[in-house]
Amino acid sequence: MKTPVLIISGFLGSGKTTLLLQLLSDIRQRGLKPAILMNELGRQDVDGLILTQALDGLPLEKLLDGCICCSKKSEISGALQHLLALRPAPDLLVIELTGVANPEEVVDAMADPSLRDSVILDKIITVLDAEHALDYNSIFSTDKELVHTLRRQIDVADAVIINKTDLVDSSHLAKVTKLVEKHNPFAPRLPAVNAKVDFDLLLHGLQPLRQTGNLAPTSRRFPEHASHRHEHEHGHRHKSHSRIQSIFIPIPEQASFSEKKLEKFLKHREGRVLRAKGYLSLDGSPHASLIQFAGKRMRKETSPYDGPHYLVVIGYELDEARLLEEWRSVC
Numbered sequence: 431m432k433t434p435v436l437i438i439s440g441f442l443g444s445g446k447t448t449l450l451l452q453l454l455s456d457i458r459q460r461g462l463k464p465a466i467l468m469n470e471l472g473r474q475d476v477d478g479l480i481l482t483q484a485l486d487g488l489p490l491e492k493l494l495d496g497c498i499c500c501s502k503k504s505e506i507s508g509a510l511q512h513l514l515a516l517r518p519a520p521d522l523l524v525i526e527l528t529g530v531a532n533p534e535e536v537v538d539a540m541a542d543p544s545l546r547d548s549v550i551l552d553k554i555i556t557v558l559d560a561e562h563a564l565d566y567n568s569i570f571s572t573d574k575e576l577v578h579t580l581r582r583q584i585d586v587a588d589a590v591i592i593n594k595t596d597l598v599d600s601s602h603l604a605k606v607t608k609l610v611e612k613h614n615p616f617a618p619r620l621p622a623v624n625a626k627v628d629f630d631l632l633l634h635g636l637q638p639l640r641q642t643g644n645l646a647p648t649s650r651r652f653p654e655h656a657s658h659r660h661e662h663e664h665g666h667r668h669k670s671h672s673r674i675q676s677i678f679i680p681i682p683e684q685a686s687f688s689e690k691k692l693e694k695f696l697k698h699r700e701g702r703v704l705r706a707k708g709y710l711s712l713d714g715s716p717h718a719s720l721i722q723f724a725g726k727r728m729r730k731e732t733s734p735y736d737g738p739h740y741l742v743v744i745g746y747e748l749d750e751a752r753l754l755e756e757w758r759s760v761c
């Protein structure tokens with residue numbers, strides 16, 4: 431009796447958490463009990479908090495401040511075993527990876543003797559940012575490991591969600607679709623805005639434990655190619671994010687920032703800031719806003735958050751000392 435595992439992968443800011451929120455809500459409406467493992471590069475758990483606020487009472491394990499594909503790899507087994515031991519037992523485990531993780535690393539970890547009789551890979555879903563997917567190959571051309579990881583996220587997917595189609599025109603979308611097709615002709619390509627897709631395609635065949643007495647993985651509507659390739663590629667693994675850093679900026683609660691200045695600070699770093707998120711006060715507001723910077727676009731969202739203010743900046747070859755110095759002078 432093995433518990434199916436759904437892996438959500440995709441580069442920084444592509445829309446993985448946006449997908450996860452909707453997927454979990456849909457999974458619950460189907461009478462299934464999901465449990466979640468989230469991995470964040472930073473030590474602050476922004477996404478976990480968003481999930482907990484949206485879907486209270488959800489069993490959630492977090493691996494923070496490192497990536498499952500390297501420093502946190504040894505912790506996957508313990509975290510999954512903890513979720514599997516929950517009562518009532520989860521019908522399904524959903525894993526959201528960091529943006530720079532190769533999903534094959536998790537599949538490897540699932541083959542560990544401590545897990546292999548308890549879990550079975552159901553699907554790898556990769557989320558792509560339609561606006562920036564084409565640029566990443568050239569931006570990271572000097573970092574072969576990262577380019578390799580981004581390709582593997584597409585190569586091994588059972589479904590690719592081409593997200594953020596609201597930000598591109600049809601000819602750009604056709605190019606992205608072609609890129610995905612070139613690397614993975616087997617996986618369905620699902621264009622989406624805010625990761626809204628037909629969840630039947632992703633959840634087809636999953637049954638609640640209490641109805642079946644057994645945990646049936648999906649009938650793998652998507653082909654088996656991904657798992658085959660995981661095996662073939664074994665032994666050629668690359669670590670994925672040698673030059674990606676996560677910088678934590680603590681912010682005094684009384685401090686408030688100009689939205690415009692903040693956006694300029696994040697954008698004007700030769701494109702090296704790939705992602706930023708956190709909670710801080712903007713333009714004199716007494717409440718912290720959730721700040722989301724992804725794909726060179728900044729969004730602020732109202733939030734009930736009332737903890738310490740901070741910003742996590744994730745980027746490529748960032749000079750931490752310089753960034754912090756400029757932060758102090760600019761913001």
Ligand SMILES: Nc1nc2c(ncn2[C@@H]2O[C@H](COP(=O)(O)OP(=O)(O)OP(=O)(O)O)[C@@H](O)[C@H]2O)c(=O)[nH]1
Nearest residue numbers: 442443444445446447448529594623624722724729
């Ligand atoms: N315009 C637009 N924005 C989107 C879409 N989907 C997600 N976003 C926004 O993109 C930002 C990043 O989305 P997330 O779901 O947090 O992305 P992620 O892949 O989980 O990010 P990390 O794991 O932190 O790298 C958020 O501000 C989302 O609201 C979309 O289809 N269109």
